[in-house]
Amino acid sequence: MSLSPDNDGLNKAVQEPGIVLTPQQKKSRDHRNLAIALAVGFFVLLIYVVTIAKLGPGVLTHPAE
Amino acid sequence: MSFVTGTRVEPHISIAGPRDYFDLLKPRVMSLVIYTAIGGVLIAPGPINPVLAVAALLAIATGAGASGALNMWYDADIDAIMRRTRKRPIPSGRITRQEALAFGLTLAAFAVFTLGIVANWLSASLLAFTIFFYVIVYSMWLKRATPQNIVIGGAAGAFPPMVAYAAITGTVSLSSLALFALIFIWTPPHFWALALVKSDEYAKAGIPMLPTVAGPDRTRRDILLYTLLLVPAGALPYLMGFASIYYGLLSGALGLMFLVLAVRVYRHRTGDVANKIAMDLFKFSILYLFLLFAALILEKSLVHLSVLA
Incomplete structure (x- = not known):
């Protein structure tokens, strides 16, 4: 006797391959992901550079001095 | 047992590449915005920090690109009719309207926020107003309502040097x-x-x-x-x-x-x-x-x- 009446349905769901991307869809997704990664990386770099530029020479001054 | 009955709806899977999203930004308009904004930066009196000026110009350009994407989201129906605009990413089916809307709104928020922290909040507010003016006042209202559309809407294209000047000097x-x-x-x-x-x-x-x-x-x-x-x-x-x-x-x-x-x-x-x-x-x-x-x-x-x- 099965503990869950849905076991058969669950097994079927596990066996189904789900959504399979075509090579073109997968390639487009990879390119989009790469573009997002580069954009986020560039944004982080921009904020870093702007922060340093705003601090100016004061970035090298120790607070205790 | 399945809880879902009836015909299966195929999910939409995008085949758009980064180039299609770049086209949504209206790169030619964006380059004109950068060009006129450089004029706005340089007429500012006093010394200019080149790093902050370049960062501000990037934020202004991104804001202009966001306006372009939001304009294409709203105008997809008429873009499909005119020969000049038929090959844009939405009418050609490469990007959906929802994707363009999400892309445009996200970029607009990032552009305004970035200009705010890089330069000042006056220029960020002016940039936000420029995007609002182009998308809401021009695209959604004037363009289809009055032959004076581009007279008033032209203000959206005229704002960038003012935004750039405000980014450098903090004033108008x-x-x-x-x-x-x-x-x-x-x-x-x-x-x-x-x-x-x-x-x-x-x-x-x-x-x-x-x-x-x-x-x-x-x-x-x-x-x-x-x-x-x-x-x-x-x-x-x-x-x-x-x-x-x-x-x-x-x-x-x-x-x-x-x-x-x-x-x-x-x-x-x-x-x-x-x-x-x-x-x-x-x-x-x-x-x-x-x-x-x-x-x-x-x-x-x-x-x-x-x-x-």
Whole structure:
């Protein structure tokens, strides 16, 4: 006797391959992901550079001095 | 047992690449925005931090790109009708409207936030207002409602130098308003020259451009009137004392050529010759703005470099 009446349905769901991307869809997704990664990386770099530029020479001054 | 019954709906899986999203930003408009915004940066008095200026220009360009994406989201229906816009990412089916909306809103938020923290919140507010003006006031309201659409909507294209000036100085001045006035008055004769030639396309899409609604004769008259205003507006940087006599002479010569072409457009009203002259004016109007800002950028760069030296 099965503990869950849905076991058969669950097994079927596990066996189904789900959504399979075509090579073109997968390639487009990879390119989009790469573009997002580069954009986020560039944004982080921009904020870093702007922060340093705003601090100016004061970035090298120790607070205790 | 399944909880889902009936026909299975295939999910939408995008095949859009980064290039399609880049096209959503209207890169050619974006490059013009960067170009005029550089003018706004350089007319600012006093020293300019180059890192902060470049970062501010990037934020302004991104804001302009976001406006382009949101404009394409809203105008997808008419873009599909006109030959000039049919190949854009949404009508060609590469990107859905929802994707363009999400992309545009995200970029707009990032652009305004970035300009706020990089420069100041006055320029960020002006950028937010520019995006609002282009998308809500121009695209969603004026464009389909009145033949004066590009007269008022032209303000959206005229704001970038003012935003850039505010990013550097933290204020709005008469000199930045002069650059606003120059682009604002330049926009109607520039667009109407194109609309004279492409009036059938605009009529097919149901956009009430001036030649379609008021007729080509009225359009020719209005082009001439705005050109008469443009000649002194082009000379404003010299007249207000923040550009040299060389700029003044150039703006006078270019303004005179603009006027000659506008008179030719006014006089030749029929046939292929009329269309050709209107296209000549359209092309010259681009050259006009390009050269005026080039002169301003060049002489202001020299001033800033000599101060540094």
